[in-house]
Amino acid sequence: MSVAVLGAGAFGTALALSLSREGHAPRIWARDAATVEAINHEHRAPRLPAITLPDTITASTDIDAVAQAETLLLAVPMQSLHDLLSRIAAPLAGQRLVACCKGVDLAELTGPTGVIAHAKPRAIPAILTGPSFADDIARNLPTALTLACRDEAAGEALQHELSTGALRLYRTTDTTGAELGGALKNVIAIACGACIGEGMGDSARAALMTRGFAEMTRLAARLGARPETLAGLCGLGDLALTCTSELSRNYRFGLALGRGENFDAHLTVEGVKTAEAVTRLAAKLGVDLPICAMVHEVSTGGTSVTEAIRYLLNRPLKEE
Template sequence: MSVSVLGAGAFGTALAISLAGKGPVTLWARDAGDMAERRENAKRLPGCPFPETLSVTDDLEAGTEAEIILLAVPMQKLRSVLEEHKDALHGKHLVACCKGIELSSGVGPVSVITQTIPDATAAILTGPSFAADIARGLPTALTLACADAEAGRYLQAALTTANLRLYRTTDTIGAELGGALKNVVAIASGAAIGAGLGESARAALMTRGYAEMQRLAAHLKSEPTTLAGLSGFGDLTLTCTSEQSRNYRLGQSLGQGTPFDPTTTVEGAATARAVDALARDAGIDMPITRAVAGLLDNQLDVAGAMKSLLTRPLKEE
């Protein structure tokens, strides 16, 4: 089997490094020259040298020769990348490595793949993981979701490495939602800590945010147990409690009222807006998501957001 990674951000680079421990891997990037010369991604993942089995290229033909292609591009750019390169990606095993809901359509990455390249085998790799941990060989467990059970087993075997253990599911909707919605809750959690509201407030937001995730997942007919696994609860726990999370750091900036680097990709921002619109249309109660969307659009401040949550009608848990 052959593997390529399209996209040399921190996560794509880390996956390529880990997978290269099993055999040759190609990492495609528009700015491949510097990485090929330095043998590391000095800009996005410094201090993590490339194995000899990892080749870097800016040649799309070379980057798409593999049978299995990991799509490590931002969620909001996934469709345009697929449409731009659809001739080279027909019939491949395409594994999305991004987390979010597309703002324009309200669907997740697996749906974007199947809509854009119908003859591809679509899957998603998601769960609690930081790029630096994977690249440095630290143990990490993720969810590999593919609606085709046989293809899922094949991908699970191909993409499991010495430090990266994959668990398999056919519930792509649940896996997509877990990876997307935990980023929204992480923004809320970061805002609470940034505003000095304390650990108890963060714990409450995480717990009630998880309940929102379950409500939307039930509406979209995902398996009830999926969000209890790595792609849901596991990723929620990691992302809401670590400053390595860009979504959490954005929330902290909102809570502190300080600027945030606009060049940093934060998937939860667009996802909050997309999910808020989806929930409103479907009549699903998702107050934390609504509050995060309000914060991002400057319609609320943190004090107003917390007031809106704390003054909701009392009810059973």
């Protein structure tokens, strides 16, 4: 089966590298001609500068040519996914489109598979998500992820196609749970980073992670997800990684907020837009997500970290 990666960022390139170790020759689509030149002729990826790529990985700016592969890994930021799919002329009928992004689309208030289904209704949507950093995958370090696809046969085929010696995939048909776990953990990671940056301590972070997980589960259940999905890699596993490591952009963004420091505006922080989207979605559904709401307020300058923490601590007492 042929596999292509749409997006030449760190995660997409790392996945291409992982697949190349198993005998695949993945093509990468990149917007930037300079990136294509670096991959094809210098065998290096601008987003993974310490890694040398094999010559079996090639790149192109021709998205329609690259999109002819049977399996497409969509490795672009969540808010760019709809635009990416609109660039492709073909209907991609019967092709497997695997979203490798985490978040909720601001326009449609759906996760990645919903965006895929809307833009390319004849394709087979799936999502690859869970606790991982691109550098770990690129260095062939052991990593386990969730592969979610409602089409069980397609999901099983993808699981075998994309798993490698170091990258182990677990399969589920619960795309809603997998999407929301990956999306909301970024929001909670911002909250945890702000907590540590403000000097509130590890006990406060543990409380935010736990109550944040409750919010993740609450919204997912309201949308029909299975609770056990959130308790797996794509929920609890990803939450644990992202809320405790400075390798996470979302966590580092939160740290900067808590410390009153500037953050690199060129870096994509998925949790910011996700906080806005899930706050709107929660209001529409009547679901209480106080931590997510406060992250949205703090991220957009509507309130300070200190005020947000005071608000959360002074909410009415209740049973767990």
